[in-house]
Amino acid sequence: MEEPSRADRPRRRHRAEAYLRREHLVHRTHRRTRRDGHEPRPIPTMRRTITLLASLLVAFSAVTSAQTPEAKASTPAITRIAFLGDSITAGVGVKDSARERYSTVATRLLAGPRAAITEINLGQSGRALCQQNAGYAESVLKQNPDTVVIQWGVNDQYWGFSVAEFVARYDALVATLRLAKPQMPVVVMTLIADFRLAENQDAWIGEANIALQEIAARHRCHLADTHRAIDHQKTFYADTVHPNTAGAELMAKTLVTALHAQPLSPENAAVSFDQGNEVRFLQNVFLPKREGVEPQWIHVSDINSKGMSIEGRLPIAIRTAPIYPAGKYRITIQDRSGTVVDTIASDVGWSKMQSFTFDPKGHDGPFRIEIMLEKSAGKQAVIDIQ
Template identity: 30%
Template sequence: MPKQFRAWAGLGLALLLAGALQAQPLVQPGDHVVFYGDSITEQRMYTRYVQQYLLTRYPDYELTFHNAGWSGDTAGGAVGRLERDVLTLQPDLVTLFFGMNDGGYRALDEPTVTGYRNNMDRLVGALVDAGVRVVVFAPPCVDPDRRAPLAEVDYNAMLRALGVAGREIATKYRVPFVDVFTPMLGAQRALKAADADFTFIPDAVHPNAAGQLVMATIMLQGLGAEPPAPLGSYDVTTNQGTGLRLTDGQPRRYEFALTQPLALPFWIEAGSAGAAKQIGADTQMGQRLTLTGLEAGTWQIEVDGNPATTATAAELAAGVSILGGDWSPRAKQVHDLIADKENNYYHAWRRIRLPFEAQPAMPAIYDGLFAADQGYHDLLWDLTQTTSQPTLTVMRAPSSENLALGRPYEVSDPNDYNWGIGGLTDGSWNPGPNGSFATGASADLPKHATIELAEAAPVSMVVVGVPNFGSTRTVRVALSLDGQTFTEVGSHEFALGPTQRYTFTFAPQEARYVRLIWPDRYPDERGYSPNFAFATECTVHTDAD
């Protein structure tokens, strides 16, 4: 994370309270939380991240969430629809995220700030009078590089002033205030300093997934959400650790089993993982792994055979936080289900209840959709109780390029259906006929595919993947210098079902030919005849140093 961002984050990520802190956390067991805001809330993105994290971090709380965001709204407009859109839901806690439209997209002036302050006073006062707990969020920043008029009026100066006004109202009512603006602007400046074309607000106002993750991280910090429990720590020189047990130690490759069940992780889109690390979201939401005693260099971390992250030995010694990413299918199910839940409620509220309120048939439809909303919550409460004890694999990352990329190969049982032609060395790990490899359907075993490298090299690492279909079981790797005499260097049995990768590491061996061997299969048919052998990709690398 850039030093500039850490400095700004330290300013804004701390929970800023206008009054004394209560002993109890801001989000309590059984709470019904309503997100109240404008189009940035209606986007249903930061709200999804906040819900996902709180539901997975506190699975026993049985939290309920609803989104009452309305495009173009202001604090004044929110006062007018408060009873209809929020209080009828009988919330315990309401977050307020207004200000973007309140400033009118013009230069800073005191009457505008005063108007916002007065409307926030009315809004917070009404919620407090109704017995609702309130959290005031400062408005987010804009990206003036993306819209010249916003740069000309310095609209961020207006938003900063509105945030100060919001803090004053929070002070008056002794409710929590979270400064979203300052750390978000700091992150934007730091990322632009590294890349002048960077933005996480493409239209200048509405953040994309990375920007929404910035806001969600700040909000979760402000709500007092704790980081998840660590994965564990281990010293490979003393073979001692906490939470981890070494199950397999090979040259430059270690496998660990968790000694305690692991709670469901936080999942984000793979494309946001890099940005997440830059903005500090992995520290808030990731599960921490600490490994000491590793030799210097870069290491790959896999969870259940799926890539999770890379880190240097020094970084692992200090501890790295791993986000859920693609290695946790159940966590992705929770993320996607929350999106479906929010869309269902939006449909019930905005497409059925409000436009057809006077129609006699409306309540039956709305009540049915609202019952489905409760069903979504019930399912989420069940899913977030899920625990697992995955296998962690830590291995030296290759320093060489993939020597097998685009290289030709011969197959003992060629595929006659034009399925996955070239897919073994095309550089794509995507399952399917356009990215994976398949042998023919002959029942004879073993089968093999032999890759010819451009020239002989001291090979020390081969990575093989299998898709989430087919009956592939064991894959063996053998090397040869002349294409005639092969020496086996590793064997791995894949589980039936999930998409997986396995990294074979071994002492460097001079080779020009790399052979994958399928000696057996599972008897179960999963989408295709068990006689086919599949692989998503094979990469070949020289010694890590």
């Protein structure tokens, strides 16, 4: 751009000041002497005006940044953490419960070099969540915790309660905590395997764990997947149900990792399961084509309208939640390296659901499944469905 001449510079400055004056940013005074004989206040220069504007913008940014969702979602400092559960929470199975139970180890890890955190251990040996009296959630809140960890479940299975009743009681507990303290971190712990009875109890525990992960997502809780961490390894057990010192330490580390991670949510949903031929999660249906009876892990994450990620070796028939407008879609499956494993054409009608089969075909995961809406003319265009 050509440099303005000296004669043009004052003219340009006056035009700029006139513009700012119209926007109520500069209040120019008249050059003639005021009636009281005093000289008028000096005219603010462009540099002073810009400096003022910059200061205002910085101050405005500081205020608004404190109100962003990210700032609100940040985990507050933990000072009082309550642990709810059965004898596993109470510390049965470890040699020194006062030092080695998972709740004490987790509290110690969370505190680190900082000021001590108060551990509120509310473990009840031999009891189940479904055996708690009305007002149980309120009794927890009376302890004034700023973080709550929930470990209930193995005794609900043992004492013969149905998955439906257990899940209903669990959901009501979390809902009450959320209503009372909306910003308080709540940690949902999945049930570890129970070897107390000769018959296989994995079906009850597997179904319950899927439901707990959905509760965590709907109520925006942190998820400590201790079932997946211990993974039926009896070396982490002191007996048929209680973790030993090593098992308790692994549970504690899984819990601490969960608190440092973002909570689950309907927009950031994930589910893990190691058994079951039909898994329903947030209206998504997964039908693994299992062979044999040995547990085989499948982890589905980043579930949203754009697709999902899958870790697993089994083919899975998938039916998504009904969130897609009618139209023609292209579903692309990529492996860890980004190589396209499969491309599937999908027509969505009145049901608004995608229905397709994921097949790893011997490729290495994790796999990324992308769901994209196509234009009818055949020209592919990625559209953000959210």
